[in-house]
Amino acid sequence: MAVAIVGAGVAGLATSIYLKRSGQDVHVFERAQTLEAVGSGIMVQPSGMAVLHELGLLDQCLRKGAPLKGVLGTSPLSQRLILDTRYEHWKPGAHGLGMHRSVLLNVLYEEAKRCGVQFQFGLGVNDFISGDKVRISVTEPQPLADYEGVRSPAEYDALILASGRNSTLQYKSPIQHRATPYSWGAIWATVELPDNLNQGVLRQWYNRSRQMFGILPIGESANSTQRLCSLFWSRPVDTDISLFGDGGTLESWKEKVRALVGTVADPLLEQLQSADQFALATYTDIKMPAWNCDRVLAIGDCAHSMSPQLGQGANMGLVDARAIAQAVEWHTGNGSSRDGHWPSIFAAYSTWRRDHLSYYQSASRHLTPLFQSSSLITPIIRDVALLAAQHVGFVRNHAATTLIGGRTGWLKTNDLIVPLHFWDGKAP
Ligand SMILES: Cc1cc2nc3c(=O)[nH]c(=O)nc-3n(C[C@H](O)[C@H](O)[C@H](O)COP(=O)(O)OP(=O)(O)OC[C@H]3O[C@@H](n4cnc5c(N)ncnc54)[C@H](O)[C@@H]3O)c2cc1C
Structure with missing residues (x-):
């Protein structure tokens, strides 16, 4: 089985490791000439740390990253700390991890190379056609087969689009897609x-x-x-x-x-x-009713980019990778025939990811304007609500479980595909 992944960001790299370890032949196409850590530092949440732990990469990240106790915010409007959400409100001893992007990307890339994932840097995928196989074409003038290590012909059993929020590749498939810039x-x-x-x-x-x-x-x-x-x-x-x-x-x-x-x-x-x-x-809200179509799946920011206000984007990419691995395990475990293998794996993935992603996209859309907008009224409501929330156990727990990346709904929260107990929550 051969899978092509477009994009060597957090989502593409983590997915490549899981798929390679499950026995697939994995090729990653990245249009940049080298691994590029473009962008600010990021918060890795317990949801993302659980995935890194399962991949055996968390210790390396902990050695370079900065353990975080939570988020504190002061507003001169109320002259005090209005936001006080700590990981220990979720679980004693829990913490998040502030990381330089280069560290996270390098840790994932080195592991992917060690597992035998094939990388093609400097090759931008610009089109694909999905049928019994997925045939891809790239921006370079030579035929794909001229590149060392690239399959000939450039046909894959499945294609995963992990090409980030500015990707236009999703427009090439029937997967519906709506991108709305934040103001x-x-x-x-x-x-x-x-x-x-x-x-x-x-x-x-x-x-x-x-x-x-x-x-x-x-x-x-x-x-x-x-x-x-x-x-x-x-x-x-x-x-x-x-x-x-x-x-x-x-x-x-x-x-x-x-x-x-x-x-x-x-x-x-x-x-x-x-x-x-x-x-x-700048930030973009990307909405897709489903992330799969046939043998093609969109993951990471390309599928569900959101505002970084909740510090979740890269974590969602890591959880996506784990959910794909789980869908592959599920398919292998239930003895399904190889016919229709990838379409049913990708369909299962889309179903499993729906609640988690819908909650975080909705939370980003509704909560970002409380912190970033020209409104005169919303910050007053925000300050009052946040101050009150510090004394209401349910709301405090809601804020903490949102921060850790563990919620699947505003009121209820179902089991996640990635069980958070993979990582025991202890500070290093
Ligand atoms: C200011 C800011 C702060 C943030 N803070 C946090 C945070 O604290 N915590 C958090 O979890 N997230 C945070 N995020 C979000 C996080 O950065 C993204 O969610 C995450 O990097 C997305 O990873 P990805 O792998 O999906 O996409 P990307 O990192 O965008 O990777 C996509 C890759 O695909 C390549 N590519 C694109 N098109 C093609 C093509 N056609 N062919 C080949 N290659 C292609 C690109 O070159 C790129 O390398 C923040 C974002 C911003 C802007």
């Missing part, structure tokens, strides 16, 4: 983590929902032992294209941060000397 995004930068800001949490400050500054400890990068953090500054992206917003400069932006956070931010701001140190991140 707010963020600028971000990665700098050394100053000791006075090393609280072991994702720390945020809000001014209504128009301003939000966040600091995420992310541990070390793949090639350095310096302790780093990613910082985020929220801003609208639909009306204003200047980097610091309102035509502002780096210095005027620093003044805004000082006004919101205080001089405690100075050791961090002093490291920012040029606009080149920042990048602009």
Whole structure:
């Protein structure tokens, strides 16, 4: 059985390891020339850590990452901490993990290579036709068969699209797909983590929902032992294209941060000397009624991109990978014939992933504007609700189980495909 995966991001790499270990011949096509860790640092949640643990890769990640106790947010509107969600509200001793993207991608890539996954870098897949097999074509002028290691002809039993949120490949299949850009995004930068800001949490400050500054400890990068953090500054992206917003400069932006956070931010701001140190991140909401069609499956951001407000995107990609492995195990276990193998595996995957993904996409859509919007009313409701929530056990537990990546609904929560007990929740 040969499977092609498009995209060497978190979702594609984790899936390639699971499929290779289950005995498939796996080829990953990545249009970048090398493994690229583009993007800010990320929070890996217990749901994602469970998958890394099952793959035997969690210890490597723990060695480089920064353990996180939770998320704390201050609002000057109510002059106090309004957001206080901790992993220990879910399970004593539990924690999340702040990581530099390069570390997570390298750990997954090295394991995929070790297992024997074949990689084709510098090859962008630009089309495919699905029938009894899936035939793919790439952007390069030579026929695919001219590339070392690529099957000839370039036909696969299944195709997995893990090509990220800007992918256009899903338009080539009958899988329905709707992409809606969020009107707010963020600028971000990665700098050394100053000791006075090393609280072991994702720390945020809000001014209504128009301003939000966040600091995420992310541990070390793949090639350095310096302790780093990613910082985020929220801003609208639909009306204003200047980097610091309102035509502002780096210095005027620093003044805004000082006004919101205080001089405690100075050791961090002093490291920012040029606009080149920042990048602009935009977000997209991608909705698909089903993620499979025949022998083709969309996973990761390509299938269900969401706002990063809940810190879930990469985790969802890891859980996707585990769910595909589970669907393969299920198919092998129930003795089904090889006819229709991949279509039924992908159909099972789509059914199993529905509740989990629907909840997180819905939560992202509804909760992001509470923190990123021009509304005057919603931040007042948010502050009151969050303050009250700190004293209501049910709501506190709801917030914690949302943060860990373990919910499948607003009111009820069914069993996840990835049992969270794979990872015992103990701090390193
Ligand atoms: C500011 C910000 C903060 C975030 N914070 C968090 C966080 O704290 N926690 C979290 O879990 N998530 C977070 N996310 C989300 C997370 O980054 C994404 O969900 C995750 O990286 C998606 O992984 P992926 O593998 O699906 O896609 P990607 O990482 O986008 O990988 C897709 C790959 O496919 C390749 N590709 C695309 N098209 C083709 C083609 N046609 N042919 C060949 N290759 C192709 C691309 O080059 C790329 O390498 C954040 C996102 C942003 C923007």
